[in-house]
Amino acid sequence: MTSPTPSPVSPTTRALTPVSKVLRLCLHALLFGLLALAAGRAVADSAPRAGWAIAACAVLAAVYVGGVRAPAVHGSPRAGALWLAGLGAAWAALLAVSSDGLWIAFPLYFLELHLLRLRWGVTAVAVTACAAIGGYLAHSDAVTPGAFLGPLLGGAVAVATVLGYQALYRESERRRELIEELITTRAELAAAERSAGILAERERLAREIHDTLAQGLSSIQLLLRAAERALADGAPALEHIGRAREAAQDNLAEARRFVRALTPPDLEHGSLAAALERLCAGVPGPRVRFSLSGSPRVLPTPYEVALLRIAQSALANVVRHARAGRAEITLTFMDASVTLDVVDDGHGFDPSSVASGSSGSGDGGFGLPAMRSRAETLGGLFTVESDPGQGTAVAVTLPLPLEHVEHPEHPEHPPHAARSSHTSRTARSERPDAVEAL
Numbered sequence: 001m002t003s004p005t006p007s008p009v010s011p012t013t014r015a016l017t018p019v020s021k022v023l024r025l026c027l028h029a030l031l032f033g034l035l036a037l038a039a040g041r042a043v044a045d046s047a048p049r050a051g052w053a054i055a056a057c058a059v060l061a062a063v064y065v066g067g068v069r070a071p072a073v074h075g076s077p078r079a080g081a082l083w084l085a086g087l088g089a090a091w092a093a094l095l096a097v098s099s100d101g102l103w104i105a106f107p108l109y110f111l112e113l114h115l116l117r118l119r120w121g122v123t124a125v126a127v128t129a130c131a132a133i134g135g136y137l138a139h140s141d142a143v144t145p146g147a148f149l150g151p152l153l154g155g156a157v158a159v160a161t162v163l164g165y166q167a168l169y170r171e172s173e174r175r176r177e178l179i180e181e182l183i184t185t186r187a188e189l190a191a192a193e194r195s196a197g198i199l200a201e202r203e204r205l206a207r208e209i210h211d212t213l214a215q216g217l218s219s220i221q222l223l224l225r226a227a228e229r230a231l232a233d234g235a236p237a238l239e240h241i242g243r244a245r246e247a248a249q250d251n252l253a254e255a256r257r258f259v260r261a262l263t264p265p266d267l268e269h270g271s272l273a274a275a276l277e278r279l280c281a282g283v284p285g286p287r288v289r290f291s292l293s294g295s296p297r298v299l300p301t302p303y304e305v306a307l308l309r310i311a312q313s314a315l316a317n318v319v320r321h322a323r324a325g326r327a328e329i330t331l332t333f334m335d336a337s338v339t340l341d342v343v344d345d346g347h348g349f350d351p352s353s354v355a356s357g358s359s360g361s362g363d364g365g366f367g368l369p370a371m372r373s374r375a376e377t378l379g380g381l382f383t384v385e386s387d388p389g390q391g392t393a394v395a396v397t398l399p400l401p402l403e404h405v406e407h408p409e410h411p412e413h414p415p416h417a418a419r420s421s422h423t424s425r426t427a428r429s430e431r432p433d434a435v436e437a438l
Contacts, residue, residue: 296332322346
């Protein structure tokens with residue numbers, strides 16, 4: 001049976017639950033039992049119109065069975081209303097020839113409330129109760145309060161029962177949807193954790209290969225070149241040293257290929273700047289802008305991975321904690337270093353409280369130490385500046401390896417350490433202006 005009021009999931013669109021099946025069987029049993037009672041009493045009392053009463057009971061049973069077995073009755077409100085009209089006509093005929101037809105009103109109440117909308121269902125129940133009262137009065141000379149109270153109380157009980165069942169059904173559906181959502185969320189979380197674990201292991205392997213195997217092979221090449229220069233021309237060992245240097249070079253190229261293969265997917269299809277720009281475009285919530293300063297160059301894979309992960313972690317903090325409306329990521333290439341700044345206009349926080357573990361943030365304050373660890377692993381400098389109500393600025397500066405440093409034309413330029421320190425102080429001092437410029 002369809003529900004008279006809209007629900008999140010219509011009962012007609014879902015298989016009947018065991019409780020619904022039992023209720024339906026009880027309704028069938030109630031109706032046929034009352035019809036059998038009316039027909040039996042007509043025969044037992046030798047009523048003048050017993051034949052008509054039995055015929056009316058048979059017609060009512062036939063109309064009921066036909067509607068129960070007709071799919072259109074359960075799927076179309078119009079078909080359900082027509083079926084109820086046929087049942088009502090057959091019941092009126094039974095009520096006209098037998099006062100025992102009065103009891104059929106009770107199962108009709110439930111049918112009307114299930115097949116019609118609530119407003120029309122309650123109206124149909126009231127009409128049915130009035131018809132039952134009129135039928136009883138037509139067959140009885142005495143007028144008693146029970147003649148009125150019985151059908152009316154029966155209708156009220158039916159309305160209360162159906163409304164209570166519908167409320168329980170809706171609550172059950174909400175619980176079912178919540179459980180399904182929790183199961184789906186748990187599966188998505190498990191998949192995300194597996195993916196994060198795979199990416200973290202790939203990053204670790206790439207970093208280990210780069211820092212150990214690749215660096216060792218590069219050192220072997222340098223030593224073999226030095227050995228070649230130290231030997232005299234025509235020395236017998238020169239040929240073996242040359243072959244060893246070529247083998248070391250081939251293996252170094254293979255190690256670098258492994259490192260590139262283990263690069264995070266965000267860096268597989270473009271540069272670090274392109275990955276950061278895609279990251280800014282996909283952030284939900286605040287409007288994030290990306291800017292690039294200086295002359296871009298290819299960075300070692302561990303540097304790109306570290307900068308990308310720091311940017312992702314910083315933006316995650318902006319989305320979850322800062323309640324910011326705008327944020328900006330700036331990637332700056334300098335002669336001997338690369339700097340990443342993440343600035344937002346959120347409500348800010350006290351960095352000392354995070355450092356002491358008393359911030360009470362939802363992630364326990366592990367994001368900032370992880371970012372600092374990534375930067376310090378590569379010999380970089382990580383700083384956080386924030387005040388309550390003043391936004392937050394995260395800055396990381398990584399010194400470039402010697403082979404990636406652009407040598408200045410003028411020897412009077414200051415050393416790298418002093419340049420990086422000065423740049424970091426300048427970026428931090430200009431943070432309020434940067435926030436305003438957003």
